[in-house]
Amino acid sequence: MNLPQPAAGPASRSGVRRFGDHYQDLIGWIAALRVLHPSNDFKVLELEVNGVGNIDDVVLRSASGRHHYAQVKWTTNPTNAIDNTYLTKQPAQKGKSLLQKFFNSWKKLALAGEPPAMELVTNRVLDPSDPLLGLMDGRTDLLNPAARLATPGSAASTRLDEWAEHLGCSRGEVLDMLDMLLFKPGLSVNGERDRAQSLMLANGLLADSDALARGVGIVTDWVLEGRREITIDDITMEVERMRLRSDDPRAVLLIQAINRDQNPGDATVALDWVDLYEGDSPSARRQPRDPASWTVMSNDIDDAVARLRARGLHNVVIRGAMRQATFFTVGARLAQVTGINVAYVQHGTPWASDSPRVAVPEPQRSLMSLDAGNDLAVAVGMTIDPTPAVTSFAEATNLPARSLLILMPVEGAHDQSVGGPGQAVAYAQSLRNAVRAQLESTPAERVHLFLAGPGGLALLLGHRWNRVAPTTVYEDLGPGCGYVATFNVDA
Known part of the structure; x- marks a missing residue:
């Protein structure tokens, strides 16, 4: 599903519905799904709410008091990085820079006694060469504590002093603000669509492209109607009205x-x-x-x-x-x-895994002799033919297998060999059954499994991997680099 990009439409934040508005509505729908899920601490969603400064695009109110305030920024060219210029540039009409907006909002919320979590949500990438921004911790999305540990005279320390001067505050205040400012860069439309669909599944909702479009449309309607505060009851009512419910939460x-x-x-x-x-x-x-x-x-x-x-x-x-x-x-x-x-x-x-099965042709089977032991090697080639790489690896490592069972689609391996969830279920069944049949005719103490295909198929195949010999699954190390044994599965 591609979110629409109309040239013009109903009045909105800017008077015209632009792709950036749809991106913000997608982020808003994700926030609504977080409120909806029973395991989350968020209880209320707010959209462009007044009284919180310039970080009002999407606000999540938490029962524990740690509210999240997101400023959403879209660009048609996501390679335009978040760098010092982007954060400190001031509009020509005496407006505030993005960094000033975050700082002023932080001070306002701190005075109100709230410990805010502020987020810059954008499809822009972060400039890794910046001496301060390059310190962001990918585990926390924060510049601190690395920024606090910047040594005097370093480029990062100098940047902190520049930010303090730009903001008209002390260096300590900059660092205190950075304790609360999370950078969420590189959030592409496709990536956020996948996240939204995963959250829809988690909430027991339909999660196909049409359902996603209807969900994002709910947020669009709220914005156009001027709705500011959205409760869990409001979200539930819209989910039922749009007939999105399909199952229990996951x-x-x-x-x-x-x-x-x-x-x-x-x-x-x-x-x-x-x-x-x-x-x-x-x-x-x-x-x-x-x-x-x-x-x-x-x-x-x-x-x-x-x-x-x-x-x-x-x-x-x-x-x-x-x-x-x-x-x-x-x-x-x-x-x-x-x-x-x-x-x-x-x-x-x-x-x-419970998608209705869609029949597929039985995989093409071929058996190659290895004569190096009593185990069975299995190569599943859905997107590429792994036979040359697996045989080369088996010979180089003296893999203790009697033979190599090669399983591929009848039309050959290619990146569209699995046409959807129903076919993935059918292939998982057929591939497992082919290995079972080989073990019935020639028993083996262990299976050595090599996979080349969609990740979703590997998941569903593992999910159905029962009544098979204990299995060691291997990972591809790249062209010409062989494989490495990874996990053992009792089956």
């Missing part, structure tokens, strides 16, 4: 394996392994620095599953940036045979 399990999520507060349970991995970017993170970390991560998954089960939660939405082996293992630990259902938003479409 838990959210967030796995931050190769990249951090900027909104871990959405999750019922959140895991963060980013610092365990080699590499300084998601594409480079393929294995941990210490091989023993696979055991740490495996134990973390078990602990997360135990926490969900202890709370009686049997429907789980999976979120986060992870690779094939992790998707598969999470699905296996949340196994279908335990009565749990899982769901994941795959490129804007919810793939759920």
